[in-house]
Amino acid sequence: MLSTPYKNATICLGLLVACTAPSFSDDSVKVTQKGKQFSEKQLSLKAGQSVLFVNDDNVAHNVYTIIKGKKQDLGLQKPNEENSIAFEQSGTYRVRCAIHPKMKMVVKVE
């Protein structure tokens, strides 16, 4: 069994990978950000699928969500940048742009 510091390090590493690595899996779903809106208002995914967030806008965005009490923050995304979030666990998640709060969508994971 891992001691607490190792456990924390493993969790942090896991989150880092989940938040920052662009997804190359075939079943990842692409969501664009344009006109200060997400291209989807609602998504249904299977556990383990990722969402690739692409900034097609002319302003910067910052996508985030809360998964099981932990913040998943994609950080500042300038125009033409992209990044993904892996949704490993079932549940309903609200995704929002931290800068533009009217940009919001719901991700349902089975």
Add this chain to the structure above:
Amino acid sequence: MKPKISRTMIIFVTVIAASMLSSLANADSALMRDGFKRPTDIPFPEENGYTDAKAVLGKMLFFDPRLSRENNITCASCHNPSFAWEDAQTTSVGTPMSRLGRHTPTVLNLAWGELFFWDGRSESLEEQALGPIQAGGEMAQDLDLLIAELKAVSGYVDMFEAAFPREGITAENIGKAIATYERTIVSAKAPFDHWIEGDENAINAAAKRGFELFNTKAKCASCHDGWNFTDWSFHDIGLGDADEGRYEVLDIDVLKHSFKTPGLRNINERAPYMHNGSLATLEEVVEHYDSGFVKRASLSSEMQELNLTKGEKHDLVAFIKTLSSNDPQVSLPKLPN
């Protein structure tokens, strides 16, 4: 033998090209204007739909000093309709007569809002309405005591029953009534609105040039877009004070020192400006955005030096002043006693 281009041909081509460029510019201008058209209806949420009874009750509560602990200030003490629903002070004074930390934002056009207060800490207008009533530095009221106080006024008992049948006076219903009234506070048509509806004489040439700058070189419309001239976004615009704003509510790096983008309707009547009331005039505001901001790690990526000329700054202010409407005078309600 080289083909000769006649002088007539050159003039013809030049006229056609100029005409095409002018058409394109007009199309661009029309497209820009389209993004600022006024909505036709006020949106009310499903969970708190509009009724006259709620709006009338909400207005009474908004102007009733009994909502404050010392019975000495009302919501309108800070959100004063005579100052476009602000208070013309750098920062306001609460019921204990002490200064608050931030400038009073207007309540104009909040029906279209998203997250409330400068730092967006309230998800709904209903939740927001109860905040200042309870805040120690503002109205400092205990909600249970307020409910007891209102229940002792028979006129309020009847009005709450009419607005919220079989529910009566509750904290939730106080919030719902005030929020309903606030959603009805909408700025009227300004000269700018008449211009985008087709009245070319509604605003002058300087203001028209200012509108073009607002959407292009000055980049104001990156955040101040839509009919209320805000996308409700959060940015650090480099005012340089220590207030961390939205970051205190949501600890995401980009939100450090960020505050909600205010709408610009009736802005000429809403001085001083910014979350800390630190800028006294619209001219100072334009200077700030041109080059007067503090450069720090959290500065919004939309903030860049503009290098506006003196004439361009003048035109921008001329345009912004066309957003002020001559709103109908607000009457004070007769309160139950």
